[in-house]
Amino acid sequence: MTQDVTVIGGGISGLACARAVHDAGKTVRVLDRGRRVGGRLSSRTIEGRPVDLGASYFVVGEAERFAHVVADWAERDLARPWTDTFVVIDADGNQTPKPGPMRWAAPRGLRSLALDLAQGLDVVSERAVERVEPYRVGGEPSGEVVLAMPEPQAARLTDVRLGSGAEWEPVIAVVLRWDERQWPADLHGAFVDGDPDVSFIADDGDRRGDGAPVLVVHTTADRARRHLGDPGGAIPPIVDATRRLLRIDADPVSTFAHRWTFARPTETTGRPFFRSPGLSACGDAWGESSAVRTAWASGDALGRVLAAS
Template sequence: MDSTAPSPSVLVIGSGISGLACARALHDGGATVRVVDRGRVVGGRLATKRLDDRPVDIGARYFTVPEGPEFSDGPGFSDPVADWLDRGLVRPWTDTFESLTVGAPSERKSGPVRYAAPAGLRSLATNLAESLRTDGVPVEQDSEIEAVPESGVVAGIRYDTIVLAMPDPQAARMLEPASPVAEELFGAERWQPTLSVVLAWPERRWPADLHGAFVNGSPVVAFIADDGDRRGDGAPVLVVHTTAEFARAHLEHPETGIDAVIDEVNGLLGIRERPSSTYAHRWTFSNPAEQHSEPFLLRGRIAVCGDAWGAHSAVSTAWASGDALGRALTA
């Protein structure tokens, strides 16, 4: 970037991992950047809920680390992960999950190492946000912005670029009706919902070597995570992610789906007792049903990034998309 030219000013809307990665790349590249989010805390779908006096991951299940950078010649997701490992913010969790099929014996399948966070995955977003704030970048929560015009003027301030770091349907709702950007985004029908249902027992009621399980053939359950095993404190807590079809039927009142989830999980894992406490959280746009081929979208003053932009929906993809966009804006 020409050092005699004024640094670009960028507004990043969304303080999930994609927005925070974008803000970090923008700041490191010399841009003036501000991050805002309507939520009370950072993290987006890196969501952690405190239940029964302990944090429980109710958003992303885990993350993996791809080999090398996902896009072009960027630093790669392994760089922040290495820092988090040094700080004790993340831990290798497991490379083995069960594959449970209704009415059939279970199978054990190995894959890449899945990482988890002892304090919950939202702690990683908190770390990124604190680092930005230390460097003088505003990261503002409880900040509602309802519309983003093509002019780049928001609340009387003109920005060179406005970044929408969020699922496509949420980004589209913020754009002008005739916005050409909205036409390139996936509609709500191309995103999958899920319910994250937390089930806690007084003590563990399932096999000690169960880390997590993909579930096949169930109309209710898609994935089960042992949250105590995942976080390393041994708490007898399961987090269940439902199928998209089941979630659609219970999005308005997520709590109405809890009993069916309990029955399905108890049947799959051979548990006889009902949990002592439960909680359900809805994710209307949990993950995209398909992916954009590009790492981000940039049209005029409007940009969009997130986990839908890349090879597959993942925490690493969300980070790489935001990082690639931030570097592109300051190149």
């Protein structure tokens, strides 16, 4: 029997969409090309501990429905408040505190939140989709089809113009581990201003809560573009830049690099999602700002509309 909705992409927007459809009593299937769901909520076990390689944190904001989901995660110790203060580091290494909203993290890595959303859903992993059209995936009847992925990837699957028009920037996430902490205890995370190589630094042990001396450094888009074919090539300049910015004397004892060809949209539409008969789209390019809560809200809103249609 053909399901009511088929979602292509098992990131947080796709899972939120599928969850809303499922909870409304409709049938839904999620097709994901990865071994595990998560998308850009990516955590990888490195040297025995999960490390967040995609999104660095999330903010609840004023999204009431998302707030209920986060409260449930917190009650079950899947998510925890991390910090409301980062610093801004200029190109000379000078630091200025930057208070803001509470940033949340996940003790077991952000992917654990995606896995929780996927509980009870019909998810088919390692399923590469080559072509979609309204109501059909790979030529087979599939109900309403949802593309929950960056638009450049979605455009490879369909001739339907999805309408966001957003360009996407790449990022390489570089994991740096020392034998012991080399930076101040109050440095939770840092936005980097004016550096050609580094855009953000996160203390992964601090956000995970285990105190591991691990930093995850996100490159600038320009630095990432130079190494899309060889992400490991970004490691030496990122090590040099991180040591200079944080005034660290020693080299890390281990490193790892992960490429995100489509890490974030350069702009968003302001609309919650794209909807057309038989083929729709959701994700963090469809809200007011690119963020985890935007992706969740986009998928949730689209799922509720599809379930009611």
